[in-house]
Amino acid sequence: MAPPMYHQIADDLREQIESGKLAPGAQLPTELDLRERYGASRNTIRDAIKRLISLGLVETRPGQGTYVVQKIDPFVTTLTGSPEAGRAEDSSAVYLSEVGKEGRRATVSTPRVEVQPAPAEVALRLRAAPGTQVVSRHQERYIGGIPWSLQTSFYPLEFVTSGKASLLLVAEDMVEGAVKYLEEVMGIKQVGYRNWITARTPDDTEQKFFRIPHDSTVFEVFRTSFDQSRSPIRVTVTVYPADRNQLIVNVGEVPDPMYDQPKPEQSCVAPAP
Amino acid sequence: MAPPMYHQIADDLREQIESGKLAPGAQLPTELDLRERYGASRNTIRDAIKRLISLGLVETRPGQGTYVVQKIDPFVTTLTGSPEAGRAEDSSAVYLSEVGKEGRRATVSTPRVEVQPAPAEVALRLRAAPGTQVVSRHQERYIGGIPWSLQTSFYPLEFVTSGKASLLLVAEDMVEGAVKYLEEVMGIKQVGYRNWITARTPDDTEQKFFRIPHDSTVFEVFRTSFDQSRSPIRVTVTVYPADRNQLIVNVGEVPDPMYDQPKPEQSCVAPAP
DNA sequence: GCAAATTTGTTCGTATGTATT
DNA sequence: CAATACATACGAACAAATTTG
Numbered sequence: 001m002a003p004p005m006y007h008q009i010a011d012d013l014r015e016q017i018e019s020g021k022l023a024p025g026a027q028l029p030t031e032l033d034l035r036e037r038y039g040a041s042r043n044t045i046r047d048a049i050k051r052l053i054s055l056g057l058v059e060t061r062p063g064q065g066t067y068v069v070q071k072i073d074p075f076v077t078t079l080t081g082s083p084e085a086g087r088a089e090d091s092s093a094v095y096l097s098e099v100g101k102e103g104r105r106a107t108v109s110t111p112r113v114e115v116q117p118a119p120a121e122v123a124l125r126l127r128a129a130p131g132t133q134v135v136s137r138h139q140e141r142y143i144g145g146i147p148w149s150l151q152t153s154f155y156p157l158e159f160v161t162s163g164k165a166s167l168l169l170v171a172e173d174m175v176e177g178a179v180k181y182l183e184e185v186m187g188i189k190q191v192g193y194r195n196w197i198t199a200r201t202p203d204d205t206e207q208k209f210f211r212i213p214h215d216s217t218v219f220e221v222f223r224t225s226f227d228q229s230r231s232p233i234r235v236t237v238t239v240y241p242a243d244r245n246q247l248i249v250n251v252g253e254v255p256d257p258m259y260d261q262p263k264p265e266q267s268c269v270a271p272a273p
Numbered sequence: 274m275a276p277p278m279y280h281q282i283a284d285d286l287r288e289q290i291e292s293g294k295l296a297p298g299a300q301l302p303t304e305l306d307l308r309e310r311y312g313a314s315r316n317t318i319r320d321a322i323k324r325l326i327s328l329g330l331v332e333t334r335p336g337q338g339t340y341v342v343q344k345i346d347p348f349v350t351t352l353t354g355s356p357e358a359g360r361a362e363d364s365s366a367v368y369l370s371e372v373g374k375e376g377r378r379a380t381v382s383t384p385r386v387e388v389q390p391a392p393a394e395v396a397l398r399l400r401a402a403p404g405t406q407v408v409s410r411h412q413e414r415y416i417g418g419i420p421w422s423l424q425t426s427f428y429p430l431e432f433v434t435s436g437k438a439s440l441l442l443v444a445e446d447m448v449e450g451a452v453k454y455l456e457e458v459m460g461i462k463q464v465g466y467r468n469w470i471t472a473r474t475p476d477d478t479e480q481k482f483f484r485i486p487h488d489s490t491v492f493e494v495f496r497t498s499f500d501q502s503r504s505p506i507r508v509t510v511t512v513y514p515a516d517r518n519q520l521i522v523n524v525g526e527v528p529d530p531m532y533d534q535p536k537p538e539q540s541c542v543a544p545a546p
Numbered sequence: 547g548c549a550a551a552t553t554t555g556t557t558c559g560t561a562t563g564t565a566t567t
Numbered sequence: 568c569a570a571t572a573c574a575t576a577c578g579a580a581c582a583a584a585t586t587t588g
Contacts, residue, residue, distance in 0.1 A: 201328055
């Protein structure tokens with residue numbers, strides 16, 4: 001009934017990491033060293049390391065070695081801004097556990113603007129037929145130089161073909177915010193929005209941009225905005241790598257979230273007795 | 274620069290699964306069959322299958338074979354109920370994409386009640402010193418017989434030592450809801466709460482209960498409830514396996530979410546040109 | 547109920563390729 | 568270029584779980 005050897009080796013290394021015996025950033029012994037240390041074959045050692053990778057505890061660098069991951073202070077995004085808010089919700093809502101830390105300002109790439117058929121999940125939320133043409137605005141977002149999220153907003157094509165909101169096609173950041181702009185030129189007022197949160201593995205683009213392994217996890221948040229008549233006016237899809245992002249949802253009256261900023265820890269749900 | 278063979282094999286099988294050539298529930302050819310089909314060694318075939326597992330496309334059953342996963346209709350939980358609501362928020366907020374489907378009622382185990390030192394993340398949120406004794410109430414929750422979530426609520430021990438809320442120690446489901454009970458016996462009114470959402474890999478208990486692999490993903494939602502004086506009165510930790518759960522956050526006025534219930538699809542963020 | 551056949555899980559050894567120093 | 572370290576791939580053997588005869 002003994003667990004397999006590569007489990008035991010992984011557990012032993014995990015304990016060393018979590019106890020601090022192997023500090024963040026430190027290099028693990030090479031696979032050949034571990035092979036001797038544990039009296040196992042190299043393949044078995046590699047199986048153990050694969051488990052540590054899937055736990056997010058270590059990373060391997062070809063030609064260099066295996067290293068204990070440096071967990072960065074997570075970015076925390078509040079999803080419940082005021083319904084009228086244009087863009088301030090996102091960037092201003094990023095709290096950092098080390099307050100006043102330098103070099104962590106949010107920056108955004110210039111958007112890539114396209115007219116394309118709406119992906120199925122977007123068409124559904126815009127209540128449009130599958131394949132309907134829409135305007136998409138795609139941006140890469142960083143905090144303190146670290147890849148933070150990938151965001152794409154989709155608008156009905158009528159907004160621009162009607163000639164009223166042609167600025168949506170300009171590949172420049174909308175500093176004032178798209179919500180405010182749409183209200184000014186079209187009289188469309190955002191009265192609410194819904195966030196739909198899922199988790200999945202990253203695609204190739206996301207793996208490269210965030211530099212995360214293929215079997216890691218990303219949050220995918222679909223935000224559908226609605227106007228006075230309860231019609232969808234925009235769908236924004238934001239992808240956050242789960243290893244460096246957390247989400248906050250406030251309901252009713254709550255104190256400032258800086259109160260209870262946790263440190264990275266393990267589970268705290270009581271196990272069975 | 275060709276991708277390694279186990280990538281190509283995995284991609285080929287993935288295409289067959291996503292095209293429907295290999296239907297959900299169907300058995301893949303055995304490893305020995307695939308070994309001949311692709312002219313690779315068994316270990317290489319197994320590496321390819323491991324990739325499909327991490328994508329959540331297949332599962333292996335020792336002694337039986339490898340099967341295409343049957344994705345169940347996801348459970349969708351709305352995190353933004355009314356601040357005063359006691360328990361109705363959770364169970365009533367589970368929408369199902371196939372409306373009226375039978376056998377999908379939410380059921381809850383009788384709680385396991387303990388007095389224990391607060392885990393670090395809980396103590397922090399209750400603004401108590403680390404290790405402070407708290408009352409914990411732990412429940413297993415199912416929908417239609419399927420393990421849905423594990424929930425543990427933590428209350429300050431003073432609530433019971435003061436003699437006012439001794440029902441918190443009774444190992445029975447609080448049908449009326451704990452929030453309503455606390456208001457009745459202690460005059461504590463919940464005016465708001467905050468959900469703090471993270472993602473991580475499951476621990477042993479969660480792997481067994483949800484029957485998910487060790488490298489899969491769970492949502493961990495910390496809900497801190499606050500009273501009139503902005504003091505925390507309860508911390509509820511809920512763990513949802515990400516393969517069958519999605520979360521909704523409503524802000525402002527939004528239409529009924531049944532409108533845009535998506536089907537399981539892949540990413541819809543436009544890749545780089 | 548048991549034995550045999552089937553299928554995946556673990557472990558070893560070895561060789562070669564690729565990335566980094 | 569050489570040395571080092573991880574990545575890929577092959578072959579083989581036995582163990583453990585499940586189904587079948």
